[in-house]
Amino acid sequence: MAAKGAPGMANKGPSYGLSRQVQDKINSKYDPELELILVEWITRQCGSSVGRPEQGKMEFQAWLKNGCVLSELINSLFPGDKPVKKILNSCMAFKQMEQISQFLTAAEKYGVTKTDMFQTVDLWEGKDLAAVQRTLSALGSLAVTKDEGTYQGDPNWFFRKSQENKREFSEDQMKAGKNVIGLQMGSNKGASQEGMSYGRQRQIL
Template identity: 35%
Template sequence: MAFQGPAYGLSRELLLKSQAKFDIELANQALNWVQAVTNTSFNLNNNDDNNNNDNSTGIKDQFEFAEALKDGIALCNLINGLAPGSIGKVNKMKTPFKEVVNCLHSLGGLAQKKGYQGPVIGIKTSDENKREFDEETLKKGRAMIGLQSGSNSGASQAKMTPYGASRQIIPG
């Protein structure tokens, strides 16, 4: 959070809302997965504090997560780890960008669907479930009038008072 000034008012509310939605456990899982697939490690400032050898990142907040991925190099290496040769040249220029945890989990699920056999993260994207019905079942379906076809009852504005008109009270 070195480049972040103090937040006040709406900016502070949005910052707090963003921090509340950020799941540190999912972020650590995502970074550990990226490290496992790419066989690299992130040089984070807090790794000296942890001093552990279990190859886990142990980030503390969303700003450290963004710092680890902001140049995009790790993500390009991740794509090449999942599908070799997808990115021909990885740009090493240190240009910051913003990335979210959910994208890495989605990418992990898609990689599983495509047959990637390495470390996994996220939920595997479902496969197509095409169904074949016999002719009898199809005939039964055609005979039924569903509510989607519907009727026009209730769709009429008959006997409704137009907007802005005075209400007529007729003694009964």
């Protein structure tokens, strides 16, 4: 039985090596220059109460890890009611992760897309700090684009997001589009086939 178990043990070696390579690639995406911009923006946005970390990836992680700075940041961007009602500086792991989760929920409410969102473990366990940078950059871009008077910092730090898609389809246009599809669907007895062909046309387009 021991002999049979040996190959299984050996198989763990390459998978560990592969996961290490993947982790190294993730780490290589972390941008030290972007870190400086994000730290400068967050400290301006939140004020001196959030402090300022020493330069470096590990210090950046430690600064944000308990979720408090992130919660202060997202609250500062909302002109009205603040989305994170309680900001608790706790030493307990689950409380810190809960605080990060509250930030992520609020960031999504603000308009950050799920594809730009990091996972709690990316920050708390330091699995993908480049993803954390990506989320914060997306948040900065949204704040600059919305121009609601809450953004504090240089507007050139972040790309202004294109609002083309939002203008392209107004509510009236969407309703008109649905009416057209409804007419197509009801124009003959083979409504389901018509719908399928419409779907194929859309895919081809």
